[in-house]
Amino acid sequence: MNKIFAVSAVVIKEIYRRKDFYVLFFLTGLITFVMWLMNFFHDDQIIRFIKEICLFLILISALIISVTTAARQIPAERESRTIFPLLAKPIARWQVMVGKFAGCWFATGFALVVFYLFFGLVSASRDHTLPVAAYFQALWLLWQMLGIVIAMTLLGSVVLSAPSANMTIIFIVTIGILYIGGFLHKVAMGMSEPSASIVTAIYYIIPHLELYNMSELIVHDWPIVPWLDVLIATIYGFAYMTFFLTGACLAFRHKPLN
């Protein structure tokens, strides 16, 4: 485990030494601030609109950070040839892969904490309440979702040659699942065979990332999700993370390093 954490620590250092996170945080903060300043009919109690925009920006920023970081890991190591002195140490390839995943995931988690602290400040400035449990659930679930996306991206980074192709595919797949994935079964019911079976199969196979987006509940002040359901969603997320990560480790095992 020490080796895995050593690799993950390097990934985290890389992320906070690059400018991506700060730029995205600044943009999120700037856009949210501009929205906060906007005056709609002299009503300074309007907050849901701002919360929705802020949460949307957080989702996009977190996706960008996680996908671009994960997509870069193995290809950058191979391109800059830092993979050679690394694998010359007593570390297995699967440990490198798991370490990369852990680094990307934890770094994204830290970024999410910062984003959500900012979000809490923004919403408390007008709401005058801070539903900590709800925000924690939203953060936790979004973090699980990003774990699945990171694992998918790492698998893609080993299977596909170009990071840009990997990133594009992952973004499209992720956004597609988030906004359409939950409805595929309904869509399939209106189709003829064999399309209906194919779409239904896809519906059951894909990781249902839309489960992890609690924006609607947060924006409109709905009660929190039962903790048992959060636990089940977490286990579901871990299952998919394990699946994609195992695929990535197996693919990386035989990948030439040049």
Add this chain to the structure above:
Amino acid sequence: MRTPLLTMLLLLVLCFGLVAWMDPRHQARVEANVPAGQGTLAGLLGETRQTVADYFYTQADVYFHSGYYPSIFDEARKQEEQDSDVSHPEEGKSGKEEKGFMGPPLDWIDRFSRHFLPSRHTHLSGSAVGEMLPWLKLSADLDPHRIQTYIVTAYWLRQGLGKSAEAEDFVRDGLRANPHSPDLLFILGQIYLEDRKDYPRAKNIFLAAKKEWHKRDDPKPAVSKNGEETKDYLLLERILSGLVKEEEAVGNLQQALRYLEELKPDAGDPAAVQKRIDELKQKIQKKT
């Protein structure tokens, strides 16, 4: 080294001069072509602004229902079920589990996912209705010719938040983009009648609304080719009702009676109008 630098400087001066010469001509052309009320965002989006405006309008409705809102897939499924009911009326709704628009869960994933979504039909009330306003404002900015946006916004500003001044400003913005809209004139008339109690002005506005209604709707057939009513009699009824209220408020009951008589033929409920006519006649008799 000097020659490339001097050349670059010369090119820079040339570009600046070109821009300075072209800009006023371009501005004049843009102002001539761009419709009134179209802002920067609308200019950026081009023709997609109407689609985005529709989306923002729908978002306001989503906010009204606190997120509990059907997706396009739910709407499509509902339509299919309705069509199925029409073609097989004997099945009816018996045995069907209704959970709002969602229907019964299709599978375990659907059932589980409902724990992470809004699950009850609610409406915003009180000052919370203000949460819809940003979306309505943005929708109006993007598509200033969508009258419904102004009507709905003005309603919630007045009835929900008691902000009639803001409602008036907003309706006037709508009138700047749609100067001949009888709907917006009617709303403005209502504001002057009910909120400002400025009866002469309200009367003028209602009369202007009536005039615009006749200009817009009189040429239309009463029923269109596919059987839909095209004349907006409901609006005319409201305008005339507004005039009646105004005349009653200033004590000009005879004029109010004349407006009621004008209203009766096209009213949705002529009996109710007749009842009002009779009441007004009694009032007039008592007065005399």
Add this chain to the structure above:
Amino acid sequence: MLRFAERWYNACSPAIDNNILVSNDSTPMTAVLRTENLRVEYKSRELKQQTKVALKGLNLSVQPGEVFGYLGPNGAGKTTTMNVLLGYVNATSGAAYLFDVNTREPIARQRIGYLPELTYYYKFLTAEELLRFYARIFEIPKAETEKRIDQLLKVVELEHARKRPIRTYSKGMQQRAGLAQALINNPDLLLLDEPTSGLDPLGRMKVREIIQRLKNEGKTVFFSSHELGEVETICDRVAIMHQGELKVEGRVADLVKEYQCNLEQVFLKVVGYEPEPV
């Protein structure tokens, strides 16, 4: 994993501590590095799925405490041998062992240090962070790690730049950082790939001094090089490769005596170089 490494290390250590050299007629000491009929074939799309044989049944052994030179022209199979020893590439047949552990196992690399020809380290890390990272992979305790980092940075003269990111280093400084990372685990076997390539004479001298000091400490050094003069000076034994085959192996002095010429000429003879008539 750590307990296994410790047990294995303790099992191996007594043999190395005794520093028994190989003799032809006595029971051979466990070789630090050993290959048995090592064969490596490459198939690639560039070669239109034809097989290129990079190593043809290589049998090699390096004894503890030796400085072993691995020579050969370009394409001889030196890099492939290194790649197999370092676990980058798996053998098609045969095997390679480091301290009697198959090189397919990551633990085989627990007691080695590797210095690549070109410096490939994380540019955003400082030298200190880089050493700390690699020390953590070797599972060296924290206190020991800090001590070694201080010592090594002093030895390679990077103390003044320890907090600066590696991307701000000159080439020489990066190579010295590379040497430090190769020594962080106090390796018993050092694998060097063209260690003096691109260095100025002063740099080369320093590398030679380091190799000599390591030898005096009982470490084993295995390096590939084209600098035959250097090899002749510091190596105990050499092996010369050509087209995937081991052509000759032995002590430098013995080879020079056998071929009646210097090492460079031995090399040229072994690889079959025919000088053009003047």
